[in-house]
Amino acid sequence: MDLLNFLLEDFFVTGQPLIYGAMVSIVLVSFAIVFVLTYFKKWGWLWREWLTTVDHKKIGIMYIIAALAMLFRGGVDALMMRVQLTLPGMEFLDSQHYNEIFTTHGTIMIIFMAMPFLIGLMNYIVPLQIGARDVAFPFLNALSFWSFAFGALLFNISFVIGGSPDAGWTSYTPMAGANLNPGPAQNYYLMGLQVSGIGTLATGINFIVTILKMRAPGMHMMRMPIFTWSTLITSIIIVFAFPILTVALALMTIDRIFGSHFFTLTGEGMPMMWANLFWLWGHPEVYIVILPAFGIFSEIISTFARKQLFGYKAMVYSMVVIAALSFVVWVHHFFTMGAGGAVNSFFSITTMLIAVPTGVKIFNWLGTMYKGRIRFDTPMLWSLAFIPCFVIGGVTGVMLAMAAADYQYHNTYFLVAHFHYVLIAGTVFGCFAGLTYWYPKMFGHKLNEKIGKISFWFFVIGFNICFFPMYFLGLAGMPRRTYTIEPEWMPLNVTASIGAVLMAIGFVIFVYNIYYSFRYSKRETTGDAWDGRALEWATTTPVPFYNFATLPHIDGSEAFWRLKERGGSTYETDKLKPIHMPSDSGVPFIMMALMFVASFALVWEWITLAIVGLIGVIVCMVIRSFDYDDGFYVSVDEIKRTEEKAREGEQ
Amino acid sequence: MSAHTDTNTGPLEYRSKEGRMNILGFWIFLGAEVVLFSTLFATYAVLFGRTADAPAPSELFEMPMVLIMTFLLLTSSFTCGIAIHHMRRGSLKGLVVWLIVTLALGLGFLGFEIYEFVHYAHEGASLPSSAFWSAFFVLTGTHGLHVLLGISWAVLILIQLRQRGLTPVTSRKVFVVGLYWHFLDVIWIFIFTSVYLIGMVV
Ligand code: HEM
Ligand SMILES: [Cu+2]
Numbered sequence: 001m002d003l004l005n006f007l008l009e010d011f012f013v014t015g016q017p018l019i020y021g022a023m024v025s026i027v028l029v030s031f032a033i034v035f036v037l038t039y040f041k042k043w044g045w046l047w048r049e050w051l052t053t054v055d056h057k058k059i060g061i062m063y064i065i066a067a068l069a070m071l072f073r074g075g076v077d078a079l080m081m082r083v084q085l086t087l088p089g090m091e092f093l094d095s096q097h098y099n100e101i102f103t104t105h106g107t108i109m110i111i112f113m114a115m116p117f118l119i120g121l122m123n124y125i126v127p128l129q130i131g132a133r134d135v136a137f138p139f140l141n142a143l144s145f146w147s148f149a150f151g152a153l154l155f156n157i158s159f160v161i162g163g164s165p166d167a168g169w170t171s172y173t174p175m176a177g178a179n180l181n182p183g184p185a186q187n188y189y190l191m192g193l194q195v196s197g198i199g200t201l202a203t204g205i206n207f208i209v210t211i212l213k214m215r216a217p218g219m220h221m222m223r224m225p226i227f228t229w230s231t232l233i234t235s236i237i238i239v240f241a242f243p244i245l246t247v248a249l250a251l252m253t254i255d256r257i258f259g260s261h262f263f264t265l266t267g268e269g270m271p272m273m274w275a276n277l278f279w280l281w282g283h284p285e286v287y288i289v290i291l292p293a294f295g296i297f298s299e300i301i302s303t304f305a306r307k308q309l310f311g312y313k314a315m316v317y318s319m320v321v322i323a324a325l326s327f328v329v330w331v332h333h334f335f336t337m338g339a340g341g342a343v344n345s346f347f348s349i350t351t352m353l354i355a356v357p358t359g360v361k362i363f364n365w366l367g368t369m370y371k372g373r374i375r376f377d378t379p380m381l382w383s384l385a386f387i388p389c390f391v392i393g394g395v396t397g398v399m400l401a402m403a404a405a406d407y408q409y410h411n412t413y414f415l416v417a418h419f420h421y422v423l424i425a426g427t428v429f430g431c432f433a434g435l436t437y438w439y440p441k442m443f444g445h446k447l448n449e450k451i452g453k454i455s456f457w458f459f460v461i462g463f464n465i466c467f468f469p470m471y472f473l474g475l476a477g478m479p480r481r482t483y484t485i486e487p488e489w490m491p492l493n494v495t496a497s498i499g500a501v502l503m504a505i506g507f508v509i510f511v512y513n514i515y516y517s518f519r520y521s522k523r524e525t526t527g528d529a530w531d532g533r534a535l536e537w538a539t540t541t542p543v544p545f546y547n548f549a550t551l552p553h554i555d556g557s558e559a560f561w562r563l564k565e566r567g568g569s570t571y572e573t574d575k576l577k578p579i580h581m582p583s584d585s586g587v588p589f590i591m592m593a594l595m596f597v598a599s600f601a602l603v604w605e606w607i608t609l610a611i612v613g614l615i616g617v618i619v620c621m622v623i624r625s626f627d628y629d630d631g632f633y634v635s636v637d638e639i640k641r642t643e644e645k646a647r648e649g650e651q
Numbered sequence: 652m653s654a655h656t657d658t659n660t661g662p663l664e665y666r667s668k669e670g671r672m673n674i675l676g677f678w679i680f681l682g683a684e685v686v687l688f689s690t691l692f693a694t695y696a697v698l699f700g701r702t703a704d705a706p707a708p709s710e711l712f713e714m715p716m717v718l719i720m721t722f723l724l725l726t727s728s729f730t731c732g733i734a735i736h737h738m739r740r741g742s743l744k745g746l747v748v749w750l751i752v753t754l755a756l757g758l759g760f761l762g763f764e765i766y767e768f769v770h771y772a773h774e775g776a777s778l779p780s781s782a783f784w785s786a787f788f789v790l791t792g793t794h795g796l797h798v799l800l801g802i803s804w805a806v807l808i809l810i811q812l813r814q815r816g817l818t819p820v821t822s823r824k825v826f827v828v829g830l831y832w833h834f835l836d837v838i839w840i841f842i843f844t845s846v847y848l849i850g851m852v853v
Contacts, residue, residue: 136672201683209676213668239679243687251694251789260778260785261703262694268701269782273694280690625807628820630669 010183013163016097018080023160052584054138055545056123059145061442063120064435066149068511070113071428073156075507077105082466082500088487098483099166103189104159106169110289111193112152114423117431118292119148119203122231125438126207128536128543129225131216131551131559136209138582139624144199144206146592151196154599158188162603165189168481170282170333171252173263173274178256184603190253191599195592197245204238207231216535218554225534225559226302226315230295233319234288237326241284248277257605272337279330287326290422291319293430294361297383300437301365303530304380305372308558311364318357325354335403336410344403351401358394362387377530378452382433385460386425393421396471411481414474420467432459432510440529444541445521447513455509462502469495533561538570540646549639550575571643578633587627591620662739664823677827681834688838691793692845695786700853703781708850711771717847720763721839724798727756728836735829743817746825750809753832757802764795790846794838801831 013019037043050058080101084093093101127135135141158164162184167176176186211232215224224232251262252274261267263274302309309315331339331347365387374380396418400406409415440446469492478489485493528537538560539547549571552563563569598613657667664670702708731753737745768788771777778788808824815821 137676205676205679205683208679209672213672213675239683240686243683244690247687247690247694254778254785254789258778260789261782262698262785262789264782266703267779267781267785268698268703269785270697270701273697277690277694622807625804626811628815630820 011161013160018097019160026160047586048584051589052142052586054134054142054582054584054588056127056135056138056141057442057543057545059141060120060122060124062145063116063123063148066152067113067117067120067431070108070116070152071507074105074109074113075504077101077108079500079504081105082497084483085485085493086497087494088485088490090484093483095483096166099168099481100159100164100185102481103165103168103171104155107155107165107189107193108152109423110169110285111196112148112155114289114427114431115200116148116152117435118234118289118427119144119200121296121431121434121438122207122227122234122292124442125536126228126231127210127214128441128539128547129228129534130211130214130219131535131548131554132210132214133547133579134582135206136214137206139585139588140202140206142585142588143592144203146588147199147202147595148196150592150596151192151194151199154195154596154603155188155192158185158192162188170275170278172278173252173255173271174265176252176274177264177271178259179264184605187253187256187603187605190249190256191603194246194249194253195595195599197242197249200238201242201246204235204242207235208239211235216548216551216554216559219559222313222316223554223557223559225557226298226309226312227292227295227534229316230291230298230319233323234291237284237288237291237323240327241281241288244277245281245285248274248281251277253602257602275334275337276330279333280327282333283330284323284326286419286422287322289427290430291322293386293427293434294319296430296434296437297365297386298368299534300379300383300433301368303437303532304375304377304383305369306375306531307368307372308533309364310367310370311360312557314360315364318360321357322354325350325357329354332401332403332406335406348401348403352398355394355398362391378447378449378456379433379437379530381453381456382429382436385456386429386433389421389425389429389460389464392468393418393425397422409474411479412474413470413478413480416480417467417470417474420470424463424467429460432456437530438536439517440524441527441536441539441541441543443518444524445517446524446529447517448521451509451513451516455506455513457506458502458509459506462499462504462506464499466496466499466503469493469499528560528564533558535559535563538563540643542646544639544642544646546579546581546634546639549579549643571647573640576636576639578635579639580631580633582631583629585627587620587624591617591624594620662822662826663817663819664826667819670819670823673823674827674830677830681830684834688790688793688841691786691790692841695790695846698782698786701782702784705776705780705784706774708783708787709853711774711776712847712851714851716763716767717843720760720767721843723756723760723763724836724839727753727760728833730756731829731832735826738817738822738825741817743812746817747809747812750805750825754802754805757798757832761795761798761802764791768792787846791842794835794842797835797838801828801835804828804831 008014012023037046050062053059080093081098084090084098123135123141127133165171165176165185165188167181167186167189171186171189174180176189211224211228251260254260255262255264255269261269263269263271265271298309298315329347329351331343332351335344335347365383376384396414400409400415400418436447436452473489473492473496476489476492478485524541527539527541527543529541530537535554538552552559552568552570556562594613594616596613598610598617601607601609601613659666664674730749734746734749734753737749771784776784776787778785805828808821808828811824812821
């Protein structure tokens with residue numbers, strides 16, 4: 001009886017029709033998946049080919065699929081908020097439910113959508129761009145993925161089990177502390193981010209070593225493709241920023257579960273220290289999700305303008321400068337907290353400085369297109385739309401950076417408009433552009449151009465209709481995180497909601513295009529779908545699991561362009577040698593599943609179960625330590641067979 | 652993938668490309684650890700003096716014990732260096748013996764630290780006592796936890812040394828755990844000065 005009470009009152013979220021609906025659909029979808037896997041006898045396949053894989057290409061694809069699912073979830077949250085805000089006096093969501101939804105929306109979009117999407121693209125593309133056979137630490141790479149997947153799972157189940165966090169994706173204390181926010185909800189935020197954060201840090205280390213140590217012979221740093229550069233710089237930011245998040249989350253967890261006083265009002269704690277620690281990580285984080293997108297746009301603009309990237313060196317140095325500055329601007333998120341004039345001025349100036357290297361990049365993209373013979377394929381359309389939209393986001397960012405003026409805009413819809421203009425026009429357009437661009441490399445066929453363009457126009461027009469009015473709503477005084485609107489804000493809010501619907505349609509068409517193209521697109525016969533310039537296009541499609549049979553000697557930038565000019569390939573029969581590859585392993589999956597158990601227990605403050613789970617994790621580490629399996633060799637014969645088959649259609 | 656980049660000279664742990672990549676990766680990881688501890692130090696500095704109703708650190712910190720702990724840990728770093736030196740000479744026995752001495756010293760350090768924590772708790776200063784004490788226990792506790800982790804990890808490697816002797820892989824593992832150990836020593840020096848020395852005089 002007690003157990004039943006607990007289940008009905010605390011464990012499951014009850015009393016909300018929307019959430020009952022969600023529960024039913026979760027159960028149905030899970031059953032459907034189990035049924036399909038069993039019916040088609042696919043469990044073994046799933047385990048062998050995906051759950052235990054250490055192949056960077058498959059891991060990349062899993063990241064992207066998960067990120068698309070998270071974009072859907074975050075998008076549903078967004079639509080629900082837009083419904084609630086369309087008219088004054090709406091009763092679609094109550095204030096508590098609204099709080100939960102903007103919190104999960106923000107957190108999911110940044111941590112479980114934007115980052116994994118980009119990391120997925122990096123995973124697939126970077127080793128191919130530098131001529132490597134995998135990343136430096138393939139096992140660790142699988143561990144990173146599963147830590148993200150289980151962290152995301154943990155965060156996502158909160159809305160049906162125990163309730164979702166409601167203190168915003170920034171989770172400011174004392175609001176998020178144990179006194180004002182008891183129960184498991186906020187713990188979900190802490191543990192979900194902690195578990196996935198560990199994986200992100202590992203990814204950062206992995207890519208730094210991969211890029212520094214595994215480039216093809218002759219590929220100097222200054223000959224690397226620009227997307228690889230952006231990955232390297234992003235990885236360095238990750239390594240310096242994520243430990244700060246790890247500490248901040250741990251301190252709040254200890255506050256909430258073990259009664260310490262870091263961020264509490266009692267015991268002489270300092271709630272404002274949370275805001276500082278959070279943004280010390282948080283601002284670099286926004287560059288973690290924008291720099292790779294810059295890299296993607298650079299690749300695409302150069303390919304479709306059919307010109308070498310203009311100002312390659314300036315592009316690299318401006319990214320380095322942005323990365324450095326990103327660590328000294330964090331106070332601009334709370335100018336109004338009362339730090340004083342001198343401090344605010346300092347951070348105001350550092351923030352405005354970031355506009356300089358960013359502007360350099362904008363001009364470099366324009367310069368690349370200048371006098372180019374531009375092709376308007378879908379990836380290029382996304383990149384072209386990015387430039388003006390991002391400029392709007394950037395210019396309003398500089399407006400926000402002026403500390404004195406920020407007292408007016410702070411916490412209004414002006415800010416909401418600003419960060420969606422940079423996050424959507426930058427990161428989301430970048431992800432769509434990158435996925436469309438590299439899609440033929442990953443799956444052996446292009447996404448249908450016509451449907452792709454329809455989806456593009458819906459999304460981009462919808463985006464501007466949705467978010468441009470929000471600047472004016474902000475200036476009219478509409479506060480951020482409000483669950484209900486005043487009548488005078490209605491017209492612009494109706495407009496914004498219409499825009500949101502158009503974006504949703506665009507997204508649905510994008511996903512439909514994946515299905516449509518799978519069925520009907522022409523299959524690629526060469527590996528070079530867009531007349532590309534960097535080394536990833538030198539491999540065949542599908543890419544053999546060892547990537548390159550032989551590595552060409554790199555004698556300049558744009559390695560593949562040069563290769564095409566001199567008629568070389570990555571299959572020189574006289575240079576073939578057995579290739580060493582890492583073995584698959586089930587340990588990462590199992591280890592992170594146990595980590596999931598441990599952190600789920602901690603969310604509920606079931607300390608014994610948490611310890612049991614943690615011991616399981618440690619056992620996995622011990623097993624790994626004693627594992628001396630160092631992979632296997634692919635024989636020359638097998639390479640020959642694979643390559644001949646892949647190259648059949650080429651002539 | 653590494654055949655042509657392997658060498659037959661130089662320290663064993665650097666001979667294979669894999670070994671070199673692992674060591675570089677570990678250095679980068681240590682960079683992340685530096686950031687982690689810096690954040691904890693900064694937190695400690697911000698919360699310094701916020702003792703609420705709990706005793707002040709100057710009432711509790713005792714020089715002799717902290718000196719003994721420092722001595723144990725610094726010596727263990729030295730013996731760890733000797734162990735690596737034996738590894739470079741190719742002496743498995745010397746390596747194992749000095750590694751065990753290192754771990755014993757580390758265990759001694761941990762013993763004192765646990766005693767210290769219990770002692771403070773009796774005097775009315777524990778994790779929930781005040782912001783200052785929260786910061787103190789989390790900073791020193793995180794370091795202590797790292798030491799415990801280092802010891803357990805080294806024990807696993809000792810077993811592997813028994814099973815396999817000195818190979819490029821085992822010597823890489825020893826080298827890496829050695830780096831870790833020295834790193835913890837460096838962190839301790841910062842704790843010693845900025846927590847204990849300052850805490851005793853202010
Ligand atoms: C797909 C269309 C999207 C729509 C219609 C949308 C809409 C919204 C709305 C209505 C809010 C709540 C504002 C408030 O009440 O203060 C919000 C907050 C937020 N959104 Fe979006 N959003 C979208 C996409 C994204 C994306 C792609 C990202 C990130 C990559 C993102 C990141 C955020 C963040 C970080 C917040 C702040 C959450 C908080 O206040 O804690 N959004 N969004
Ligand atoms: Cu910022």
